[in-house]
Amino acid sequence: MDLKNLKPANMEIKVLGTGCAKCKTLEKQVNVAVEELNLKADVIKVEDIVEIMNFGVMTTPALVVDGKVVVKGKVPSVADIKELLTK
Amino acid sequence: MKEKIIALNRHMNGWFIPSLLLPIWIVLYWNLQPIADFVIDDIVKMTAGTHLAETIRFFIFEVPKVMLLLVLIIFGVGILRSYFTTEKTRAMLEGKSLFTGNILSSLLGILTPFCSCSAIPLFLGFVEAGIPIGVTFSFLIAAPMINEVALVLLAGLFGWKVAVIYVVTGLTIAILSGWIIGKFKMEKYVADWVYSVKTNHENEIEDKITFQERIQKGYESVNEIVGKIWVYIIIGIAIGAGAHGYVPEDFLGSLLGNDNWYGVPLAILIGIPMYSNAAGIIPIVSVLIEKGVSLGTALAFMMSVIALSLPEIIILKKVLKWQLITAFVGIVATGIIIVGFIFNYVM
Structure with a gap:
């Protein structure tokens, strides 16, 4: 039996970045947005370059929501992130 | 209202x-x-x-x-x-021959939004698309070296002629350095794992933005860049103002002035390990000139600080073998030395 299907799946949010200042800012903003929206989401920081490249991203930081790249190469405002997460 | x-x-x-x-x-x-x-x-x-x-x-x-x-x-x-994204730039550079590719790549390096923290993903993305190493390097050299803030500051403090020479010589260094790296076929000095990286092109976002949003980007960049650098600019101009009307003190002048052939190489040797963005270095450049350092030497120092730096070398070490890093630093440094000499002796 697939245990994953038993509980409602959390939204999966990945912050891609190799550790630059902007990447940390994005991670912080995403956490704020998730908290303010009261979302059930796992925020994962991806620092491995090979994994980042697998998303086809050439400019960091980038934001991946449920496997889909929604932002790359910039740090959107908390309000913009909220909009992206509720779409 | x-x-x-x-x-x-x-x-x-x-x-x-x-x-x-x-x-x-x-x-x-x-x-x-x-x-x-x-x-x-x-x-x-x-x-x-x-x-x-x-x-x-x-x-x-x-x-x-x-x-x-x-x-x-x-x-x-x-x-x-x-109007420029890394993806579009990469598509434009695919399949370009060496020299044309170097010229195009250097020009796109100036126009494509680029942050040095993205150097590695960009490098991997270019290599994966089959863009030659030399062409990729032209981009990576031009992008940090030719900078709009440095351009404005040089124009404001030393005149448009100096600013134009900065852009032209910077471009020339990027084109020729990349071309030389390409000619030496240094592909084998890229870390082996790089060639096995596969990127997922399906995931690329189609960026359709309206003209209004482009204007918004204009505001955003003013906000972001000017907000970050205004302090350096005021310091730089204050130093320049202090020098205004004074006869330059011949303090560093005897060491790095026009008469010493080793002035330019020495300035670059000091500049390579240092790292600063273009705005932060301008106050230092105006101090150097105030202290009697010749313009070519000061410009060479500035270029070596913003184009070559220890943190960048450490980042590049992840994807390049030391032979290629040495060649990259050596070729760019030589280019900057030549620019410094031309400035000091011809101008």
Whole structure:
């Protein structure tokens, strides 16, 4: 039996970045947005370059929501992130 | 009232507010000298010709001048850059022959939005698309070296001729260094794992943005860049103002001045391990020139600080073997030395 299907799946949010200042800012903003929206989401920081490249991203930081790249190469405002997460 | 303006601005595709501000910009820009004179001579009533009065006059003329130029140029560059993305640039460079590729790549390096923290993903993305190493390097050299903030500051402090020479020589270094790296077929000195990286092209976002959003990008870049660097600019101009009217002290001059052949290489040797962005280095450049360092040496120092740095070398070490890093640093440093000499002896 697939245990994953038993509980409602959390939204999966990945912050891609190799550790630059902007990447940390994005991670912080995403956490704020998730908290303010009261979302059930796992925020994962991806620092491995090979994994980042697998998303086809050439400019960091980038934001991946449920496997889909929604932002790359910039740090959107908390309000913009909220909009992206509720779409 | 505010709502009305915003609505009108939207109606005019975002052009309304900029077109309102531009005439104000022009009137201000062309009247900075009378405004500075008015403040010094009529409001503060300082005696014209004294060193202090001329220093302050220079300062209150230069600060708004450089700020106005910065805002206009960064706004324009912000809009222009919204037309370029790393993905489009990569697509344009695919399948280009070596020399043409180097020229195109260097030019795109100036125009494509780029942050040195993205150097590795960009490098991997280019290599994976089959773009030659030499062409990729032209991009990676031009992108940090030729910078709109440095351009404005050089123009403001030393004149447009110096600024143009900075761009032309910077481009030449990027084109030729990349071309040489390509000629030496240094592909084998890229870390082996790099060639096994596969990127997922399906995941690329199609960026369709309206013209209004491009103008918004212009505002954003002004906000971000000017907000970050204004302190350095004021410090840089304050130092320049202090030097204004003084005979340069021949302090560093004897060491790094025009007569010493080793001035340029020495400046570069000091500059390579240092790291600073273009705005932060300008105050140091004005100190150097104040202390009697010749312009070519100071410019070479600036270029080596912003184009080559220890942190960048450490980042690149992840994807390059030491042979290629050594070649990259050596070739770029040699290019900068030549530029420094040309400046010092020909100009």
